[in-house]
Every structure is written in C-alpha cells, then in structure tokens.
Amino acid sequence: MLNCYVHSDRESVGACVGCGKFICQECCTEVNGKVYCKSCIQNKLNEQEEGGKDWLLALLLSIFLGGLGIHRFYVGKIGTGILQLITFGGCGIWALIDIILIATGKFTDSNGNLLQKR
Ligand SMILES: [Zn+2]
Ligand SMILES: [Zn+2]
Incomplete structure (x- = not known):
C-alpha cells in the first residue's frame, strides 16, 4: 500500500x-x-x-410561466414540471404556491439545494 x-x-x-x-x-x-x-x-x-440555480430567474419564470411549470423544468424537477404543464399549474393554485415558496426562499432544486440569490 x-x-x-x-x-x-x-x-x-x-x-x-x-x-x-x-x-x-x-x-x-x-x-x-x-x-x-x-x-x-x-x-x-x-x-x-x-x-446553484438562480433564485431571481426562477422567481420570474414562476410568475410569468408558472402555469406551464417552466420554473420546475429550470431547477431540474422535470416530473412535477410536466405534471404542472398538463394541469396548467394545478389550475393556477399550485403555480401560485410555487411563487410564494420561491419568493420566501423555501424552494429547492432537484438536488435539494436552495436557490441562489446573486
Ligand atoms: Zn495524510
Ligand atoms: Zn483529491
């Protein structure tokens, strides 16, 4: 050795x-x-x-395209992103919850890391 x-x-x-x-x-x-x-x-x-994924970009994506789950695709949560896309963001409610989670800094990416505020 x-x-x-x-x-x-x-x-x-x-x-x-x-x-x-x-x-x-x-x-x-x-x-x-x-x-x-x-x-x-x-x-x-x-x-x-x-x-780490960019917090501001994820927030903007969730606000403007949240109903399509684009912010979930961005952070690598493809599965739930597709689900959101099909359901139009859970009729807007799920998308709204995500906006709140991201805005309050509780949203994580697919690796469980918090989004980075630059
Ligand atoms: Zn050593
Ligand atoms: Zn080494």
Whole structure:
C-alpha cells in the first residue's frame, strides 16, 4: 500500500476519487461512500455554490410561466414540471404556491439545494 501524499510516513487508506492521490485516514473525507482528499472536497463545495440555480430567474419564470411549470423544468424537477404543464399549474393554485415558496426562499432544486440569490 502506498503512503499518503501529504503525510509520507503514514499508510494510505484509499485513493481520492477526485484526483487519484493516495490519502491517509486523517486526510480523507467520505461523501456518499466515496473518498475525497481535503483539496478536492473544497473544490466540490465551491462547485456546489456556483452550480446553484438562480433564485431571481426562477422567481420570474414562476410568475410569468408558472402555469406551464417552466420554473420546475429550470431547477431540474422535470416530473412535477410536466405534471404542472398538463394541469396548467394545478389550475393556477399550485403555480401560485410555487411563487410564494420561491419568493420566501423555501424552494429547492432537484438536488435539494436552495436557490441562489446573486
Ligand atoms: Zn483529491
Ligand atoms: Zn495524510
């Protein structure tokens, strides 16, 4: 077994799935059953922040096109988006609820992340 790339005197417990470097117990962080080194975890967190869907755009879509479920397509909730499209936003009521949820910052994307206010 190779040693950790940070601590050359420590035995590695696995390889980072992000960069492939061997890391020791102290250096590894497990996310969803995968092992990452500290620098890759940081990159991952940064990506998630940047990758968040835009709150203002979702709000505008829900106001102007809410009856068609376009804002749900935008955040990746395709299934309920289609349902909204067929039902014309639950006769407007569902679309209205979504506008309120988005406006109050409670609406999440398909990954469960809150929308980003830029
Ligand atoms: Zn890494
Ligand atoms: Zn280490």
